Amino acid sequence: MVGRDKVFQILANCIMAVLVLYCMLPLLLLFSSSITEEQALIVDGYSFVPSAIDWSAYKYILIDSVQIVRGYGISAAVTLLGTVCNLTLTTLFAYPLSRRDLPGKTLIAFILFFTMLFNGGLVPSYIMWTQMFHIKNTFWALLVPNLMMNAFNVIMMRTYFTSNIPMELIDAAKIDGSGEYGILVRIILPMAKPILSTLALLVGLGYWNDWLNGLYYINQDRLYSIQVLLNRMLMDTQFLMSSAAQKLSVDTSQLPSTGIKMAIAVMGILPVLVVYPFLQKYLVQGITIGAVKG
C-alpha cells in the first residue's frame, strides 16, 4: 500500500513539475532573449539559454533612454495614484452600504450591482470620454476610465465589513460622541487592513498592466506608460517611424532592435515579479474571496 502511494506521489509531483515548466519556460525565453547578443538573436533565434550574453540592451534602456525611464515613471505614477484613488472611492462607497441601518441602501447597492450586468460598450464610452470630457492625450485618460472603481471590489469590501465589523462597535463609538467620518477613519480603516491590502494588490496590478486606456486615448509619446510603449513597439508601424522610436533605437537607422524590445518587456513585468513574493498571500486571498459569493 505504501509502495503504491509512493508511486503516486512521484507521479503527481512529475505532473506538477511539467505544469510548472509550462508556466515558467516562456518567461525564461523572455529573460534569455533580453540578454542575448543582437546578432546571435538574428542568426540562432530565440532560445531558452542565450548563446551569447550581452547586457547592452539593459544598459541602453536604463541609462540612455529617456523614453523608457519616462514610461516607467508614467506607469508608476498612474499605478500609485490610481490605486489610492480607487481604494478611497471603494472604501467610501462600501462602508455606508455595509451599514444595516442605512435607509435606501438596497437601491444604492442595486445601482452599483447593475453595472456588473450591463454596460454601454466601447463605442458610447469612447465617444463620451473623447467628445464630452476631452481626455484624449491627457494624464486622466490613463487614470479614470474603467479602473477607478468597480462593483466587484466594492461588493467584496462591503462583505468584509458586514462580516467583520460588529454593529456594537459602531454604536459604542457613537455613544462616545464620534461622527460618521470619525468612525470611518478611527475604527473601520484600521480594521480593514487585510481587505485593503488585498484590493491594493489587485487594483495596483490592474493599473500597472493596463494598456487599453493608453491604446484608446493616447498617441503622444510623452504619456506612454510601459505597457503602451510595448504595445506600440510591437504593433504600430506608424509609431516605429516616429520620433519616439528613434529615441529608442541604438542604431538610429534601424527599428528598435529585438534585444531592446525584449528588455523593455522584461522591465514591464519586473516590478510585479519583485513584489510578488511579499504579496502572494494577499493575491491568494483575493482569488479565494472572489470565489465565494460577494
Place this chain on the structure above:
Amino acid sequence: MNKKKQVRWKKYLPLYSMLIPGIVYLIINNYIPMAGIMVAFKKYNYSRGILGSDWNGFKNFIFLFKTKDAFTITRNTVCYNLVFIFAGTAAAVAVAILLSEIRAVRMRKMYQTLILLPFLVSIVVVSYIVYGFLSTESGLINHALSDAGKNKVSWYSDPTWWPFIIVMVHTWKNIGYNCVLYYAALMGIDSSYYEAAEIDGAGRWQRIRFITLPAIRPTVSIMILMAVGKIFYSDFGLFYQIPMNSGPLIDVTNTIDTYVYRGLMETNNIGMSAAAGVYQSVVGFMLVVLANWIVRRQDAENALF
C-alpha cells in the same frame, strides 16, 4: 417631509455624503455610456455629436447581421469561451485535486506560487513571448523545425494553428488562478469525511469520486454558470494583441470585442461597431440573468442576486 423623516435624513447625511464620489463615478463611467447606446440607432455624424445625429432605426443592426462577420465573431466568441470554460475548469479542478493529494507541503506551496506567475504578466508582454516562439525568422519553434530538417512555418500568416495557440495561451495565463480558486474550495471540505472513508477502506480514486467531487460541485457549477453568463465577452488582449492584429488570422481570432474595436478605431465604421456592442451587451445581460436564475434554483444562497 414630516419631522421624523427629516431627522432620519439628517442623521445619515454624513454616510450619504460618503457615497457621493462613487455615485458620480458610476454615473460618468457606467450610466452615461449606457444612455449612449442610442448611437447604435443613429447615423453618427462626428461634427454633430450623438445628440445631433439623425436617427437610423435598426439599419445599423440590419447591415451588421447581413455581413458574414456577424456570424464569425459570434461563433468565435462563443466557441472559444466554451472551450475555456469546460476544458479550463476540468483542467483546473484536476490540478487542484492533484495538488491537494501531494504530501510534501513545501512542494505544494512552491507549485502554487509558480503556476500563479503567468497571471501577473500583462497580455502585452505575453505577446512578446509568443512572438519569441512564433516569429518566422528567429522564433524558437521555427528554428527547432529547421534544425530537424522541416520547413519553417509562417505562423502569423497561417490561421490553421491559431485556435490551439489561443487556447494554450489562455490556459497558460489562467490555470494558476483557477487552480488556486478550486484548491481553496477543496480545503474547505470537512476532513472527517475523509477519515470516515479511510476507515471504510476507500481507496484514493473512490475518495475523490465520492467525497471530493460532490463536495465541490456547488463551487464548480457556480463558476461555470457565471462564466457562461459572460460568454459573449472576450479578453481583447488575447484576441487582438497576441495574433498581432494580423490580417490573415482575423477569421479565426475576431471576437465581438475586437470587431467593435476595429470598427471604431480602424475602419471608422461607428454604426456597425456600436450595433455590435449593443448586441453584446443585450445578449450578455440576458445570459447573466438566465445563468443567475439557474444558479438560484440549484443553490439559492450562491446566486449573485
